[in-house]
Each structure stands twice: as C-alpha cells, then as structure tokens.
Amino acid sequence: MRTPTPYRQLYAWHRAAIAGDERPRIADEPQCGWYRIKLVRNGPWIPVRIWCSQHIEAATGELLADERIFAEQDGITVDPIGVWTSAHPISRKAYDQLVELRSYTPAMADDHAPVDLIKAELRP
Amino acid sequence: MTAPIGHNSLPEIEQLQLEVSEHLSSRHEWVEAGAETREQAELMNDYVGGLRALKKRVEDMRAAAVDPLKEDLKETERVFLILASKLNGNILVLDLILTDFLVEHGGNIGSATGGARTRSLRTYRSVEIENALKLFVHYRDDPEILDALTKRAAKDVRSKSVDSDGIPGIRIIEQPLIS
Numbered sequence: 099m100r101t102p103t104p105y106r107q108l109y110a111w112h113r114a115a116i117a118g119d120e121r122p123r124i125a126d127e128p129q130c131g132w133y134r135i136k137l138v139r140n141g142p143w144i145p146v147r148i149w150c151s152q153h154i155e156a157a158t159g160e161l162l163a164d165e166r167i168f169a170e171q172d173g174i175t176v177d178p179i180g181v182w183t184s185a186h187p188i189s190r191k192a193y194d195q196l197v198e199l200r201s202y203t204p205a206m207a208d209d210h211a212p213v214d215l216i217k218a219e220l221r222p
Numbered sequence: 223m224t225a226p227i228g229h230n231s232l233p234e235i236e237q238l239q240l241e242v243s244e245h246l247s248s249r250h251e252w253v254e255a256g257a258e259t260r261e262q263a264e265l266m267n268d269y270v271g272g273l274r275a276l277k278k279r280v281e282d283m284r285a286a287a288v289d290p291l292k293e294d295l296k297e298t299e300r301v302f303l304i305l306a307s308k309l310n311g312n313i314l315v316l317d318l319i320l321t322d323f324l325v326e327h328g329g330n331i332g333s334a335t336g337g338a339r340t341r342s343l344r345t346y347r348s349v350e351i352e353n354a355l356k357l358f359v360h361y362r363d364d365p366e367i368l369d370a371l372t373k374r375a376a377k378d379v380r381s382k383s384v385d386s387d388g389i390p391g392i393r394i395i396e397q398p399l400i401s
Contacts, residue, residue, distance in 0.1 A: 192261060220248075222251050
C-alpha cells in the first residue's frame with residue numbers, strides 16, 4: 099500500500115527557510131510552500147504557491163495515484179520548476195496579505211512595470 | 223503636451239501640490255498605526271518610498287524652474303520649498319518609527335508591494351575629542367592637519383600684528399604683491 103508524503107515533510111524546506119535556515123535548492127525539486135516573486139526590478143511582488151496534489155482513498159488513506167507538484171503565480175497555474183528557483187519564501191500570513199494588497203492596489207497590477215509608489219494610495 | 227524643461231507651467235505645479243496633498247492625507251493614520259509587525263513596517267516603507275519619490279519630483283521640477291527671467295520665480299521657489307519641507311518632515315517622522323522597529327527586531331525592512339528599497343540600520347560613527355594634545359601628536363604629520371594649521375596661522379598673521387614669536391613654529395614670508 100502506498101502512503102502519501104506527510105505534510106510536515108512536504109513543507110519542511112519552506113518551514114526551515116522561514117525560520118532563517120534556508121537550505122540549498124535543487125533546481126528540479128520544487129518545495130511546497132508560499133513564496134513571492136518579482137519579474138522586473140522594483141516591480142510588484144507576485145504571490146506564488148507550490149503544493150502537492152495527493153489523490154487519497156478516504157477510507158484507507160492509501161495513495162491512489164502518483165503525487166504531483168503544482169504551482170500557481172497570482173492564481174494562474176505555472177510550471178513549478180520554472181518558478182521555484184527564483185521565488186522568495188514567505189510565511190502563509192504574508193502570502194495572504196500580499197494577495198489582499200494586490201487586490202486593492204492598482205499600482206501593483208502590471209507585473210512587468212515598476213510600482214509607482216506615488217499612485218499606490220496605500221493605507222496602514 | 224508636456225511643457226519643456228525650464229518652463230514649468232502653473233497647472234503642473236498645482237498638479238504637484240495636489241499629489242503631495244493627496245499623498246500626505248493619510249500621514250496621521252501611519253503615525254497612529256505605528257510599526258509593530260514586520261508586515262506593517264514593510265507597508266510603511268512603501269508609503270515612505272512614495273514620499274521620497276514625490277520629494278525627488280519636487281526637487282527635479284524646482285531645478286527645471288530656475289529661470290531668472292521669470293517674474294514669479296520667488297513665488298515658485300516658495301511653493302517648492304513648502305512642498306519639500308512638508309514631505310521631509312513626514313519622511314523624518316516615519317523613518318524614526320522604522321528605525322525603532324529595526325533596533326527592536328533587527329534584520330531589515332523589505333517592501334510590501336515590491337516598489338520600495340530595502341531599509342536597514344547602519345552604524346554612524348563620530349568622534350569627541352578627549353585629549354587634544356595627544357590627538358595632535360598622532361596626526362602631526364598629516365597633510366590635511368598641516369594645511370589647516372598653515373591656513374589658521376596665515377589668518378592671524380594677515381589680520382593682526384603677530385610675528386613669529388607670537389605664533390611658535392612658523393616662519394613669516396613677506397613678498398611684494400601689487401594690489
């Protein structure tokens with residue numbers, strides 16, 4: 099019987115990175131967690147989430163299919179290997195705040211342009 | 223059409239005044255909210271980044287407006303000065319809050335949006351003299367010190383009737399010079 103990888107193992111790299119102990123990255127082994135990425139200098143942070151899809155039999159807890167790693171960048175599915183090496187790990191709370199901040203900050207709308215902080219209309 | 227550099231039109235300045243006023247409208251909210259968490263500090267850093275960008279715009283427009291032939295130069299200068307001083311005051315206050323945060327929590331303050339530069343603490347070192355004679359002996363051969371001493375002595379020699387006995391360690395050179 100195949101068993102799913104436990105969450106603590108899937109998120110171990112991310113948890114350590116957040117605690118200040120970022121271990122070396124292996125390019126083709128993206129690690130589950132919450133991140134932010136920038137496409138241009140002074141451009142807006144874009145939220146990135148990497149997670150593992152596990153198809154589990156509810157009654158037995160058996161893994162019914164191979165586990166697969168997925169990633170989304172600002173809600174759009176992207177290649178996890180492509181995004182992982184340049185993404186900065188952030189806490190889940192910071193990720194949620196970034197998603198919220200982008201939703202009401204038009205100055206962060208263009209991923210390929212520097213953020214105009216004068217027009218950002220930020221509030222504490 | 224944008225006015226060429228050196229010819230800021232009044233509407234441009236009014237537009238700038240409006241932008242500064244709009245940006246500063248939330249200044250009390252930022253001071254009241256403070257920076258307890260890193261997330262708050264990062265967002266405040268972005269707001270300060272906006273203030274700094276506006277200050278740079280004010281300075282750039284002021285430099286472009288320097289045209290001695292313009293009659294309203296003094297008035298224009300006054301407007302720019304007020305805007306720059308308003309922005310500066312608020313940058314200083316918020317930078318103090320961010321400094322307190324860094325002193326307490328360490329690390330640095332990034333940007334919540336991505337647009338502001340990362341802020342960190344640097345140590346500013348300065349000096350207070352405890353023993354001037356010891357200090358002078360240490361620097362006695364330093365060209366900058368010798369140059370400063372030469373200028374200081376020359377000032378006394380030129381303005382007062384002081385001879386080389388009055389100032390030890392110098393030789394007075396007198397040469398004819400047409401005036």
